[in-house]
Amino acid sequence: MTIFSKIVAGEIPCHKVFETEHCLAFLDINPVVRGHVLCIPKKEVDYIFDLDDATFTELHLFAKRVAKGLKKVCPCIKVGEAVVGIDVPHVHIHLMPLNRPGDLNFSHHVEMTSDELASLAAEIGAAIE
Numbered sequence: 001m002t003i004f005s006k007i008v009a010g011e012i013p014c015h016k017v018f019e020t021e022h023c024l025a026f027l028d029i030n031p032v033v034r035g036h037v038l039c040i041p042k043k044e045v046d047y048i049f050d051l052d053d054a055t056f057t058e059l060h061l062f063a064k065r066v067a068k069g070l071k072k073v074c075p076c077i078k079v080g081e082a083v084v085g086i087d088v089p090h091v092h093i094h095l096m097p098l099n100r101p102g103d104l105n106f107s108h109h110v111e112m113t114s115d116e117l118a119s120l121a122a123e124i125g126a127a128i129e
Contacts, residue, residue, distance in 0.1 A: 005044045015114075015121035017125040018069070018128050022055065023062040027117050028094070031110050033103050033122065035074035037095040039063040046089040063093045069128030070095055073120070080104050 006012040007026065014026040017037055028036040041059050045051050051059065067079040076097035082104060083093055096104060112120075 002044055002088055002090040004038075004040050004088055004092065005077075008040075008042045015117040017121045017124045018029050018066055020062060023059055025062070025066045025095075027121050029117070031112060032094075032106055032108060033096050034110055034112065035070055035076075035095075035097045035124070037066055037097060037124070039066055039093040041091055044090050046085070046091070048083050048091045059091070059093065063095060065066060065128060066124075067114060069124050069126075070097060072127040073124045078082055 003012060007014045008039055015029075017025040017027060019025065022042055023039060024042055025037050025039045027100070028038050039062055040061065041051065041055050043055065045055075048056070063081065069080070071079050074097040076099050078098050080096045080098040080103070081093055083091075084106070085091065098104060
């Protein structure tokens with residue numbers, strides 16, 4: 001069971017942004033930029049291209065919805081999307097507010113307190129339509 005499956009099961013806390021029956025969005029605890037959100041299917045699958053078509057489509061439409069709320073809260077030129085799939089063997093889409101190409105640099109991280117993350121998660125969640 002991956003750390004993300006434990007988050008879905010409620011065994012590990014997260015700063016939840018939004019969820020539906022099949023998908024969950026939460027803030028990355030080691031964000032590359034302020035507003036770094038992870039979108040996952042609740043069903044554990046390691047590789048994005050192993051998702052069934054319905055889940056693949058649902059996850060991307062879910063991420064699109066989250067990205068629109070994220071852009072309202074974290075002013076940016078665009079919300080970037082990355083799927084790496086190496087660090088945690090559970091499909092996840094990274095959504096990150098971008099203002100310059102270097103913002104999508106996984107070797108850089110910003111420091112945020114748990115209170116700051118909780119406040120930001122609530123703010124983004126409230127902006128999602």
